[in-house]
Amino acid sequence: MSELIGLAVLLILLSLVVASSFEEENRLKALSVAWVVFLLLTFSTIATEWARMTAVLVNQEDDPHYGLPDLWDGKQVVCLHFPERNVPAGFDDGRHHIDYDGTDFMTDVEWNETGACIGGFSGFENGWDLLDAAINATGDDFAVTTTSYSFGLMIDSIAGVDPSTMAGEFNGAYWSLYHNGALSMVGIADLELDPDSVVTWRVDTW
Secondary structure (H helix, E strand, O other), rough: HHHHHHHHHHHHHHHHHHHOOOOOOHHHHHHHHHHHHHHHHHHHHHHHHHHHHHHHEEEOOOHHHHHHHHOOOOOEEEEOOOOOOOOOOOOOOOOEEEOOOOOOOEEEEOOOOOOOEEEEEOOOOHHHHHHHHHHHOOOOOOOEEEEOOEEEEEEEEOEEEEEHOOOOOOOOOOEEEEEEEEEOOHHHHOOOOOOOEEEEEEEEOO
């Protein structure tokens, strides 16, 4: 929305400059050319912002993209869900939806988990590469720490949330990996993705 407001202001300023630079008989023609050039240069941004503004959440429960914005249909997504008492600052009001360029454009306050989904990616074949792109897109708000073991890479913390330090009515907690809604049988570094994969991290206990 802020992008569209900025573009509208820029268009108004451009129109004023062009209108004041031409005589009345040439003003309309100059404005028309300026508007066409402006729209051609900004069409992609306008289309993207409009898609974000009009996005609705997918409501088919058997769809891996269930609960995600429909503009991410056919795209790859990473979701990070945090325990209620361990949510990073600014993400405790629901599940935020952040586009591939870092734009936080929608928050689902009715979702039963808090955190964020970062989506709109395409072309990734490996889970770690997709996770890395999602983390980078958010400016490291969800920085990850890992430990390498003989069996693969293990996530220790996300956004500073380390399940091994949590206490409660359980023996232990850990970051668990889900792929398209099902618990992954391989680690993130070995996870082979689909063109529309949804990779989800949440804290599980035993």
